[in-house]
Amino acid sequence: MGPGxxxxxxxxxxxxxxxxxxxxxDGLYIYDGAPGQMIQGLGEAHNADVxxxxxxxxxxxxxxxxxxxxKDYRKKISLNVVRSALGLREDINNFNIVDMAxxxxxxxxxxxxxxxxxxxYSYQVAIAALAGFTTQAQEFAATYRIPLIEFNKLxxxxxxxxxxxxxxxxxxxxxxxxxxxxxxxxxxxxADRIGQRMAVAITNSGQMLFLYHVTDGRINFNEYYSLxxxxxxxxxxxxxxxxxxxxxxxxxxxxxxxxxxTDELEMKREAINCKANLLSNMVVYYTEHGQPVIKMIxxxxxxxxxxxxxxx
Numbered sequence: 001m002g003p004g005x006x007x008x009x010x011x012x013x014x015x016x017x018x019x020x021x022x023x024x025x026d027g028l029y030i031y032d033g034a035p036g037q038m039i040q041g042l043g044e045a046h047n048a049d050v051x052x053x054x055x056x057x058x059x060x061x062x063x064x065x066x067x068x069x070x071k072d073y074r075k076k077i078s079l080n081v082v083r084s085a086l087g088l089r090e091d092i093n094n095f096n097i098v099d100m101a102x103x104x105x106x107x108x109x110x111x112x113x114x115x116x117x118x119x120x121y122s123y124q125v126a127i128a129a130l131a132g133f134t135t136q137a138q139e140f141a142a143t144y145r146i147p148l149i150e151f152n153k154l155x156x157x158x159x160x161x162x163x164x165x166x167x168x169x170x171x172x173x174x175x176x177x178x179x180x181x182x183x184x185x186x187x188x189x190x191a192d193r194i195g196q197r198m199a200v201a202i203t204n205s206g207q208m209l210f211l212y213h214v215t216d217g218r219i220n221f222n223e224y225y226s227l228x229x230x231x232x233x234x235x236x237x238x239x240x241x242x243x244x245x246x247x248x249x250x251x252x253x254x255x256x257x258x259x260x261x262t263d264e265l266e267m268k269r270e271a272i273n274c275k276a277n278l279l280s281n282m283v284v285y286y287t288e289h290g291q292p293v294i295k296m297i298x299x300x301x302x303x304x305x306x307x308x309x310x311x312x
Contacts, residue, residue, distance in 0.1 A: 003130065004072035006164040009184070010191050011070055011128050011149070012050045014210075017195025019055035019285050019292030023048075023065060028097060029118060039067065039123075041091035050128075055285050055292035062122045067092070068149070070128045077129045077148075079136040086144050089125040096120070126208060138252035145206035153235045153248045154212050156194050163187045199245065199286035201297075205257045211238060211245035211284070219243070219286045225297045227307040240297055255308070262304045280304060 016022065025032050029040050035047040050068040057063050069085055071077055097118060126147035127133075133141070133148055141148050151157050163186045197213040199221075212235075213219050222241035229236045235246040236254075249257070261280040284295045 002072070003164050003166070004070060006183075006187055007072055007128065007130060008049045008068075008070045010160060010187060011068055012052070013188060013191035014195040014198055015050070015052055015066075015200070017192065017287065018198055018200050019287050020052040020066070021055075023051045023053055026118070029095075029121075039092055040095045041088070042094040043091050046088060046092065056294060063119055065121045065123050066126065067123050068126045068128050072130050074131055076131055077127060077133045077137050079134065079140055082127065082133075082137045082140045082146060082148075085125050085127050085146055086140075089123060089146075092123050092125075124206075133250045135252055138250040141250075142205070142253055142256040147206065147208040148250050148253055149208060149210065150248060150250065151210070153233070154210075154246055156190070156212070159190055160187075163190050199284050201247075201282050201284045203257050203261075203282050204280060205260050207249060207253055207257055209238075209247045209249065209282075211247050214244040214246060217243075219288065221284055221286075221295045221297050223296075223298060225299055226303050227299070229307070258304055258308045261299075262301060262308065 012022075023030060023037075025037060030048070030051070031038050031040075031045075033045070033047075037048045037051055038045045039048045039051065048067055049070045050066075052066050052068075054064060054066065067088075069088070071081060073081075124147070126149055127141070128149035130150075130152070132150050132152065138148065140146075151160070163183060165183060194212070197216065197219070199211040199213070199219055201209040201211055203209060220241065220243055225238050225240040227236060227238055235248040238245045238247060280301075281296050281298045284297055286293050286295075
């Protein structure tokens with residue numbers, strides 16, 4: 001098992017612990033091929049590295065699925081890779097199966113409406129990287145709301161590197177003598193431990209925050225949160241109530257999120273001529289007693305402005 005496949009397994013296992021579920025191949029839209037699970041596109045079928053459904057579907061919107069492209073590159077992901085992800089998203093979202101018999105039936109005025117055979121889904125495509133993203137890639141992803149995922153500042157990263165046979169974070173010195181089966185078992189155990197301490201938040205800019213609980217205690221969020229950051233080489237801290245969570249985002253993505261959140265609050269305040277302290281919200285997914293939980297948490301404008309100052 002190479003680092004790419006290991007990374008896919010790792011990301012997938014964590015998200016399943018958070019409450020996401022695997023997509024079962026239906027043989028048409030989604031099918032199993034030689035490279036693994038495949039998803040149909042308008043121009044071509046594509047290998048689906050990690051294909052999942054969220055814990056709940058969004059009301060008043062078409063059903064959604066999440067496709068994560070896991071890149072095991074030893075250098076930062078470039079603009080071209082993110083452009084390809086945008087093309088992938090367009091290709092799979094524009095594919096549909098057309099029944100010729102149904103088209104013929106539509107021409108008859110007295111036709112009886114038949115329910116669609118297959119559910120239509122809206123696919124979001126995210127990119128997970130071992131070594132991060134270039135600034136150009138980050139800016140392009142922010143423009144097109146493509147979530148970027150990286151873990152290399154989080155406490156478990158060293159254990160992940162060692163589990164897949166690497167001695168350092170740069171993936172330059174792979175150990176030769178290690179057992180593949182034992183490695184996969186270790187990786188699954190590690191992902192299970194991490195998944196039990198992980199939540200995922202969706203920001204108002206469409207980014208995914210993987211929130212790693214600092215302690216082994218029960219994951220819990222109250223209505224509000226604050227952001228804290230000291231060292232550029234370390235992850236950010238999100239505090240909610242008495243709990244702390246670590247997370248990281250590419251710097252340009254983080255700035256975009258904080259600035260947009262602040263601007264939106266200012267526009268709302270001016271629009272309603274309100275002096276009250278308005279809040280910016282995001283939704284958090286996690287599990288409690290084996291059941292998926294959804295929580296909306298909020299931050300005020302002053303906390304956001306303080307976080308932005310820390311980035312400068």
